Amino acid sequence: MxxxxxxxxxxxxxxxxxxxxxxxxxxxxxxxxxxxxxxxxxxxxxxxxxxxxxxxxxxxxxxxxxxxxxxxxxxxxxxxxxxxxxxxxxxxxxxxxASSAAQHAPPRQQPGQAQGRGKAGIPGVGSIIAVASGKGGVGKSTTAVNLALGLKENGLRVGILDADIYGPSLPRLLNLRDAKPEVVSGRTLRPLDAYGAKVMSIGFLVEEDTPMIWR
CATH class of the missing domain: 3.30.300.130 (Fe-S cluster assembly (FSCA))
Structure with a gap:
């Protein structure tokens, strides 16, 4: 073909x-x-x-x-x-x-471009999509998982980072509730694999039913 x-x-x-x-x-x-x-x-x-x-x-x-x-x-x-x-x-x-607002908007930062004194983009990562909300329970994790797996089905390499410290639900959504990431060289966590995507979540590091004080 x-x-x-x-x-x-x-x-x-x-x-x-x-x-x-x-x-x-x-x-x-x-x-x-x-x-x-x-x-x-x-x-x-x-x-x-x-x-x-x-x-x-x-x-x-x-x-x-x-x-x-x-x-x-x-x-x-x-x-x-x-x-x-x-x-x-x-x-x-x-x-x-272009709309009037767009004509007067500041230049858009390019992917991987440093902002001020900040660090450059992540090596090997072409695009980052942030899924966020000011309210809990609206489907952020569900949206992120479906978006990631949809992109994976279209042939892209995808990773998902669940940085929610209050209610990380990625382990439950991806059937990884009992999984723990491997520690490499005592300082790096190796992401888990789920349905062909790399996955990391705060939920892998703390017990689901254990109270936790973050500081």
Whole structure:
């Protein structure tokens, strides 16, 4: 079976009309972050944040177009409001105008770029997705696990860090309640494996039913 190429993906996406029915999402410079992992394809489509829900049919159309490409067994398309370098767009392509807030926003820090005197990104880690909330019991751990395993199913290498000190639930969600990480050289904890993903949780270090005072 011939390998799937980025040019083939872009050619299929030229058949998907832009947000307002004019042009196509490739010529308009809306397609970015194309990743091909075996027979699965992932990419982003840039849309105005306030129109993301209304443009869900565009996302579905883009996903269907790529799924119909010979050799493709799975496709994952994400709508994003973050403008990135577009794939396959001519230099003078028409692009959606940025909002006033976006035009005056400070430059976005790039992955791995040091901020002030802070440390650089983690070696070997391309992207970090934080799942957080100001309220407990809203499904942060469930969301994180489903997101991580979904990315793993699409051919990416994934690790999950459960840093919740109040109610770490990753061991329960991944059926690792009795598992303990291996200590390497007396100072490093080796992550556990669950469903093909690397996993580390505060819950591996403390007993689930034992009170703990953190300081």
């Amino acid at each position: 011939p390998d799937i190429t980025k040019d083939q993906v872009l050619e299929r996406l030229r058949a998907v009309a832009g947000p307002d029915g004019t042009g196509d999402i490739v010529s308009l410079g809306l397609v970015s972050d194309i990743v091909i992992a075996g027979n699965k394809v992932m990419f982003s489509v840039t849309v105005p944040a306030e129109r993301a829900s209304a443009l869900e049919p565009l996302r579905v159309a883009a996903e269907r177009a790529v799924r119909d490409l010979p050799g493709v067994e799975g496709a994952m398309v994400v709508l994003t409001a973050e403008k990135k370098g577009a794939a396959g767009a001519p230099s003078g392509a028409q692009r959606p105008a």
